[in-house]
Amino acid sequence: MAVGVLEHHPYGTVRLHVPAARGQPVELPAEVLAHAVDLSPQMIEHARAAGAGTDVAYAVADVARLPFEDATFDLIVSSLSQHHWADVPGAVRDLRRVLRPGGRLWIYDVRWMLRGATREVRAAFGADAVRRDVVRRFVARLSATVPGPLSTGSSSG
Numbered sequence: 707m708a709v710g711v712l713e714h715h716p717y718g719t720v721r722l723h724v725p726a727a728r729g730q731p732v733e734l735p736a737e738v739l740a741h742a743v744d745l746s747p748q749m750i751e752h753a754r755a756a757g758a759g760t761d762v763a764y765a766v767a768d769v770a771r772l773p774f775e776d777a778t779f780d781l782i783v784s785s786l787s788q789h790h791w792a793d794v795p796g797a798v799r800d801l802r803r804v805l806r807p808g809g810r811l812w813i814y815d816v817r818w819m820l821r822g823a824t825r826e827v828r829a830a831f832g833a834d835a836v837r838r839d840v841v842r843r844f845v846a847r848l849s850a851t852v853p854g855p856l857s858t859g860s861s862s863g
């Protein structure tokens with residue numbers, strides 16, 4: 707799970723994590739409905755176990771074929787996954803489909819691997835709607851909470 711992002715973001719009442727994984731327990735306000743997806747059943751099991759006690763609905767799914775209605779989510783967060791996506795244009799298309807008008811899509815990944823996704827989201831949402839920020843703190847927080855080394859030096863959203 708993308709800890710830190712959930713703690714800080716001010717948007718919306720419904721959230722989706724793409725994918726789930728690192729599994730830090732997250733405290734959610736009662737009115738928040740959170741979904742977490744990942745392509746890997748093992749990763750979903752790991753996230754479910756680590757997130758026990760939190761009100762999150764987990765599902766095995768491909769980001770390019772999300773099992774959700776159109777315009778479902780106020781906020782979508784993807785952490786360190788985009789560089790694995792086999793179909794980046796299809797993923798961005800489906801993320802846009804399930805995002806509500808005015809919703810936010812935050813894609814965190816290693817900066818130099820974000821070029822493909824940046825091009826796609828600019829085409830899908832309009833260049834003016836897309837912002838890239840360096841967020842070293844995000845990776846620092848993950849490093850602090852996840853056992854084992856992280857190979858990334860910085861990420862961009």
Ligand SMILES: C[S@@+](CC[C@H](N)C(=O)[O-])C[C@H]1O[C@@H](n2cnc3c(N)ncnc32)[C@H](O)[C@@H]1O
Nearest residue numbers: 725727728744745746749768769785786787790
């Ligand atoms: C480096 S891990 C990051 C996991 C987690 N988001 C985190 O921050 O700890 C990358 C994850 O992306 C998932 N993944 C790769 N391709 C995917 C796809 N097309 N749809 C959904 N998840 C995918 C993998 O199964 C893997 O769990």
